[in-house]
Amino acid sequence: MIYQNRLEPGLPEWDDMFFEKQLLCHIxxxxLEKVEAALKGLRPPPKQKAYNLRTGKTEQFRPEGGLYEVGEPRPPLIKCTEWIEMQAIPALISAGILKTK
Incomplete structure (x- = not known):
C-alpha cells in the first residue's frame, strides 16, 4: 500500500459505488498541508499478497518477502480502513488537526 492524496471533483455520493460516509470533522x-504532512509520515502496511506460480493462486506474502509455506502461521491482513482507524486518525489527532471531545 502507499499513501496517495486523491483530489477528485464532485462528491462521493455521486459515485455509483457509494454506500455511506461518516463525517469525522471539517478541515x-x-x-490541508498539515494533513498531508501527517499522513505522508505514516508507514503503510507492507505488501500483503502475491501470485504463487506453484499453486496458481494469490496468497499471503511475508512482510520481509516471500510466500508462506503450507501450515505456516500468518499474521492477519491489514485493510485500508483499519490503517485509517489505527494509524491515520490517531496521527491527525496527535498533530492537532482532529479534536476529540
Whole structure:
C-alpha cells in the first residue's frame, strides 16, 4: 500500500459505488498541508499478497518477502480502513488537526 492524496471533483455520493460516509470533522483549507504532512509520515502496511506460480493462486506474502509455506502461521491482513482507524486518525489527532471531545 502507499499513501496517495486523491483530489477528485464532485462528491462521493455521486459515485455509483457509494454506500455511506461518516463525517469525522471539517478541515479548513489552511490545514490541508498539515494533513498531508501527517499522513505522508505514516508507514503503510507492507505488501500483503502475491501470485504463487506453484499453486496458481494469490496468497499471503511475508512482510520481509516471500510466500508462506503450507501450515505456516500468518499474521492477519491489514485493510485500508483499519490503517485509517489505527494509524491515520490517531496521527491527525496527535498533530492537532482532529479534536476529540
Amino acid at each position: 479548513g483549507e489552511e490545514c
